[in-house]
Amino acid sequence: MSLLTVPRRCALAGALLLGAALPAAAGPALDAAASDPVALGWMQGFPPPDDKLIGQPDANYFSFPKLRWTVCHFRELLPTKRVSRGLGAPRPLPYALDAGIDALRFTPLGGGAPMSWADALAANYTDGILVLHKGRVVYERYAGCLDEAGVHGAMSVTKSLTGLLAEILVAEGRLDEQAQVASLIPELAASAFGNATVQQVMEMTTGIAYSEDYSDPNAEVWAYSAAASPLPKPADYRGPRTYYQYLATVRPEGRHGEAFAYKTVNTDVLGWIVARTTGQSLTDLLSARIWSRIGAEQDAYYTVDSIGTPFAGGGLSAGLRDLARVGQLILDGGMLDGERLFPAAAVERIRAGGDRAAFARAGYRQILGGSYRGMWWVFHNPHGAFAARGVHGQTIYIDPRAEMVVVRFASHPQAANAANDPTSLPAYQALAEYLLGKP
Template sequence: MKAIKIVLAIVIVSVAAIGIYYAPIIERLYFAMNMDDEASMAENLRISDTYYKTHLIQRSSKPEAFPRNVQQGVIPETFVNHGETLSTAEFLKEAKPTGLLIIKDGQVIHEQYWQGLVESDRQFAFSVAKSMTSVLVGMAIGDGLIDDVNDPVVKYLPHFKGTAWDKATIANVLEMSSGVDFDEDYSRTDTDMQRFQVNFVLDKPMEPFLLALKSAHPPGTKQGYNSMETQLAGFLLRAVLGDRTLADYMHEKLWEPLGAQDDATWTTDVTGMEVAIGGLSMSLRDLAKVGQLFLQRGQWHGEQLIPESWVLESTTPSKPYQMPGRDNPLSEKPFGYGYLWWTPVEPNGREYYASGLYGQYLFVNEDKGLVIAMYNANNKFNEAPDWWKERYQDLFQAIAIGL
């Protein structure tokens, strides 16, 4: 009887230990599966970083707020999308915004929050992190950590030789023209992105996933949206930063000199590698500072934080497969693309933007001195991402035209 009790005790302890080990994974799986629940999505986006491993990006030691010059009539009553005049109020009702911050000539002219978000709150920004990764690549080039954007990626990641990434340059990766095969369709559950997400939630490291991908076509021939391109750029950055993380570098090069008012977080995998494809949580007002920095061609209080050449190059489509247009056979999207920055289908002057899943945006119109930062909790976004993106884009352009 004593032996049976000992065995039962061992079994109970073992089951409890297994439960303790798997409980966080089960909790993350449940959270991920219910992320876009309409009733709780806005809150989910605010607390998302509490369910994952993260690196902290501390706010600046000298936080700085934008001066305010709040104006009326900044948001137009209507805007045009595909020739149809839409009610802005009705669109916003569908789009489910959580925050909208508009900066004109360095001053806040409109600030509004919904669904429980307040100005100091972080919100998960998804693929806006791609554009932020591009910013860090440009800074690394400016710091001499990367020699040239046209270098092959294997120069910095030699263990990727012989893989699908072998012939790609850094520019190819930032343009999403590496030719690596990856199915990103968010409307289905049988895609490469779905496999990647499941692996991540189950605490599997990201790098083996990238090493196993295959090539679909030669690099530098056409553009195809592939989040793994940005993740490779993240690995490249980590390789050249030495013992610093991407979060360390972002704090040093952006958050500190920009006077960031709030802490940000960058989600990591089990190895501590940042999720460059979309792991940043930050406040809307600090995100807007990055837009203002780009508007000022990389200058902040007289200091050149980003090379001006990088600001221009990274936000300007230059190759045939990067050009905007609904009839571009070399691109699967109607929008233009630079180095992880989008441009509108029909730009009004120099315009570019960062875009994230469920409606996260940082939009810049240089001619109007305009920066628009917007967060949404749009649970319908995945049903037609490009359709939604055009509507947000058209609203931003209408705001710019009206100012």
């Protein structure tokens, strides 16, 4: 199925859920200050002026600079499903703010003049960043559409939470990672996923005919996006209507297990496996296992398809501090206040990483020597760092050696993290080295 057969309105609505990099206007993008969504006045007033509206008649709500507003407001545009924090009191985060961090200097990847940590935030269109060192908040900043009481789209950071839940089930013996997908989800037997193992799905080494190249009108992502849209479909629409229906149509291409290829549909398959295995939706399971256990300050939520399936590959919106709580729990191997929330093996498996040779074939220049395991990016650097990463600059970056967790929400004009990695990955490394040895 190509764009030619998918009503464009449907396809766009879904594509935007994926954080698609829609064609940008010509010329350099506005910088962070000039594109600030509050300063630009999006959606202010009752009603907002026509040229400041971002809403459902406007299928372009994820184009820059509008996306700088949209990343904090997905639920106002789309149906969503809650991840409940429960009803208890939030668990306060201890603070030990370090005023020296802003002046920290580092050299961007690929060379260029050294820059300060503070300058990098604007360069990366950071909407919120929080750093935990030894479990204490040493740095916290908000900008753009976000504040401490708001939530922000986590984009593909979502994948890593899906992966964590799956790794927990594997570690608990409830999910066999060597099982073939068809044995768990018979509906996928005839698809490319049917004879892949759970592990190949979790490492994204499945051999599938699926392109996320938005510049190609024949890319499968358009049909996927149309299927994923929760909005009513046109009367003449004949394609798949849900994530699950779309996944069953994915055809094989190449062999499973040979090369890492970052394709969101793998995560949606994994989300399906997790839901079928536990009998709980991803949102309910994430609440039960994590969100209601960490003293979260805010409910999180997922965008959903037309039958309420949470978007396992990118649907999460959450508060920055709560994402930091999740990161700390992972750094601590599942322990919180002396209580074990999940087996340490779940994180150990992620930290050990995936198939590095398979990963190398994908050619990620910013993550040379890395791997992908349980839907986490593993750097295999001397600090043992690993990360959840989402388009436009979202991350949970965990540095075990420095006992550091960085969580960042951002709204970079370019979707691909290759655009912000040069001024963020070395900044995290410099901060880790700065924090090493501090009490």
